[in-house]
Amino acid sequence: MRVAQLLAIGASLRAAAAIPVAADEVNQKSAQGLHLVKLSAEEEPTWMTFDEEMELVQSNTNFMDVTHTWERTKKLGSPKTKTFDYPEPSHQDVVEPLLSEISVENQRADLVELTAFHNRYYETQDGVDAAKWIVDRVAAIASDAGRDDITVTPFQHEFRQPSTIVKFAAADPEGDLTILGGHMDSINGSNRTLGRAPGADDDGSGTVNLIDIIRVLAKSGYKPATPLEFMFYGGEEVGLLGSQDIASTYREEGKVVKAVLQLDMTAFPGEVPTFSLVTDNVSTPLTSFVRQLVSSYSTLSTSDSRCGYACSDHASWTANGFPAAFPFEAQMGVVSNKYVHTATDTIDAEGFSLEHSVQFGRVGLGFAIELTSA
Ligand SMILES: *[C@@H]1O[C@H](CO)[C@@H](O)[C@H](O)[C@H]1NC(C)=O
């Protein structure tokens, strides 16, 4: 995740961004190693070298790298945003007995293994191995639970690190889709390829929330009435690459997605813990629904945050017309995890709390069950 902070570099690059991108330009320029980078919802994207793009990462400037999605989404035109009614939480009888199964111990065990990879950068072997670790871990969970109705599939991109998609087969396979996701890559802001980037909070925390929710659902024998998918995105830190590719693909395929939950950084609460809900570039009805889930299934109160353009993968879904919500570990701008994108974003970092993160697992479990139960 990247914190919204438009510093000087962002502003200077914006000025050059006015010329519309021509059709052949994308192939030509990307063959020369340039990247097409979008810095706001309104403006045309601009071409940059990879080093220039990475200066954006270092200065905490939000962007989407649209090199491989610009032409595709342009062909699709403006997305037709479909609206959905989200019912009040009403499956407490199913959710509540499972809440205590969402556990600090399981999340810690997974996180110890996940953060042991030197980094999870989108173009390193470690980044590829970490994606494989997720596939293997979830496949083992499904197999231990005797669940051949749960499938685990790598989603290959234009870069080395695949995303992973986990699908629970539904009683009604044609039903509208519910998605929970987070990014599995990490980055060391100053030494991207070789530097240590444990990414415990960003976004090991969201990643192990998802694995834990899958584990609890699988073990409990829960079978969704409507389709349920979990996504572990690759390449988020370098411009939301994995989630853009998947969200564009789902739009191309005409999939109907009724809800997307993004979990990116859930373990750094600050002194007064809250469950903070991002209110910009999200679906307002879905966010209201998540607010109800927080009061039903967590012990925290909510606060609101604004996160700006393209700060995490929910923005890829929003840009493609799909309703997304993004709860965050703390109020943005009030509390910030200063270890993010460094070698010290570890489980042992001062202020890191899996007890806090578990609250997001509980709400995520409620989200999955409430939206996919008959
Ligand atoms: C990047 O990290 C590696 C591994 O720790 C180290 O050997 C290398 O010198 C670092 N490079 C820079 C430019 O700091």
Ligand SMILES: *[C@@H]1O[C@H](CO)[C@@H](O)[C@H](O)[C@H]1NC(C)=O
């Ligand atoms: C990046 O990685 C190097 C080598 O592991 C480490 O020394 C350095 O502190 C890291 N950079 C940050 C910003 O943590």
Ligand SMILES: CC(=O)N[C@H]1CO[C@H](CO)[C@@H](O)[C@@H]1O
């Ligand atoms: C696509 C979109 O809605 N982008 C908006 C996200 O939120 C910021 C404000 O925080 C706006 O400036 C963007 O236009």
